[in-house]
Amino acid sequence: MEIPLSKPDITEAERQAVLDVLASGRLSLGPYLERFERAVADYVKARHAVAVSSGTAGLHLSLIASGVEPGDHIITTPFSFVASANVILYVGAKPVFVDVEPDTGNISPEAVEEKIKDEYVRSDGNWVCWKDGRRLRGILPVHVFGHPCRMDEINEIARKYNLIIIEDACEAMGSLYFSKSQNRWLHAGTISRAGVFAFYPNKQITTGEGGVLVSDDEGIARLVRSLSNQGRDDMGTWLVHPRLGYNYRMDEMSAALGFVQMERIEEMRSKRRRVAALYNEILKEIEEIETPPEKPYAEVNPFVYVVKLRIPGRDELMNHLVSNGIGTRPYFTPIHLQPYYSERFGFRKGMFPVAESLGETCFALPFHNRLTEDEITYVAERIKKWLSTRKTTIRGTEDEKTKEAFETKPL
Numbered sequence: 001m002e003i004p005l006s007k008p009d010i011t012e013a014e015r016q017a018v019l020d021v022l023a024s025g026r027l028s029l030g031p032y033l034e035r036f037e038r039a040v041a042d043y044v045k046a047r048h049a050v051a052v053s054s055g056t057a058g059l060h061l062s063l064i065a066s067g068v069e070p071g072d073h074i075i076t077t078p079f080s081f082v083a084s085a086n087v088i089l090y091v092g093a094k095p096v097f098v099d100v101e102p103d104t105g106n107i108s109p110e111a112v113e114e115k116i117k118d119e120y121v122r123s124d125g126n127w128v129c130w131k132d133g134r135r136l137r138g139i140l141p142v143h144v145f146g147h148p149c150r151m152d153e154i155n156e157i158a159r160k161y162n163l164i165i166i167e168d169a170c171e172a173m174g175s176l177y178f179s180k181s182q183n184r185w186l187h188a189g190t191i192s193r194a195g196v197f198a199f200y201p202n203k204q205i206t207t208g209e210g211g212v213l214v215s216d217d218e219g220i221a222r223l224v225r226s227l228s229n230q231g232r233d234d235m236g237t238w239l240v241h242p243r244l245g246y247n248y249r250m251d252e253m254s255a256a257l258g259f260v261q262m263e264r265i266e267e268m269r270s271k272r273r274r275v276a277a278l279y280n281e282i283l284k285e286i287e288e289i290e291t292p293p294e295k296p297y298a299e300v301n302p303f304v305y306v307v308k309l310r311i312p313g314r315d316e317l318m319n320h321l322v323s324n325g326i327g328t329r330p331y332f333t334p335i336h337l338q339p340y341y342s343e344r345f346g347f348r349k350g351m352f353p354v355a356e357s358l359g360e361t362c363f364a365l366p367f368h369n370r371l372t373e374d375e376i377t378y379v380a381e382r383i384k385k386w387l388s389t390r391k392t393t394i395r396g397t398e399d400e401k402t403k404e405a406f407e408t409k410p411l
């Protein structure tokens, strides 16, 4: 059996919408763009949505539009896709990593506050790093694998230390967070000043490539729209560019695809949740595998299905799965250990032990809307098969080793 890691859910309706665009001849800045933006804004209950060419582009522009300047510090997580820290470098600011929670893999609010208390001092209403004299400007939390961060705590820290927040919700379209402070459920990506979703084909909905910034702040939305469109003014005057802009526009075919996907988002969300629940049920009898959490304050629309191996041998198990036709991938290699980051900033192993431990023990199993119970059962059987050979090998040599292996909880 061959089971790919992910697969977009495209129906005749999406194909027809894209063909309509091609037939219309209006391939950019057409009616679908506005309809897609409105659909996203309405769904997540944000005032404004601006579609862009990728999640990375959306994050980059949100930092510029929030006034982040070269030299500023932004606190963020090392347990993420590399783009969430790269965008901080794009604007000349410095990513300041703090460690994550062992269960969700999300940035730890306690670690954020500890970092600020240890390394920043108050100066003229700002918090400034005593090491290099630079201003702490904001926090960029990432809702890892779709599970929302503890945003009440993060917002409280931002209020206390006068910081902006940009939510990287690239993996969290359709995930909900219960805010105790507001006593209601909110969409991930709308729990701060600005949030960004991404729509690569493995995401909850896809536009091929693409992203959307959402915000209740009209100023930010207008600025991001202008910046994404070569810095054109609000009137869209074609050859007037009051500011330095970029071409980060989403094309009309992508917007049409995204619009139809948004019409189907609830249907797709329940399918994803059903597949994840089925996995949880089938894998729960394998004690060496830890299934993904869903905290009481969260209702996750899963991006990927990432499990943790509680005993050593993750890479071996992944090789075993691949050789049985099962797509898998380690999630994530922490950003501080990516060659560019360790070479440029001198980050080393041991600096963020929780993120590193997750990076060594977590891996994604095949996950998409149409995954069947038979396929999930096959994945589970292959995992059990690997575990059984492993147990016999270890047990065959030394009983004590088996015990040790099972007691070595990475966290």
Ligand SMILES: Cc1ncc(COP(=O)(O)O)c(C=O)c1O
Binding pocket: 053, 054, 055, 056, 057, 080, 081, 083, 084, 142, 168, 170, 171, 198, 199, 200, 209, 210, 211
């Ligand atoms: C956490 C996170 N941030 C940012 C991005 C960047 O999105 P894109 O690939 O659309 O640029 C991704 C996409 O995979 C992501 O997972």
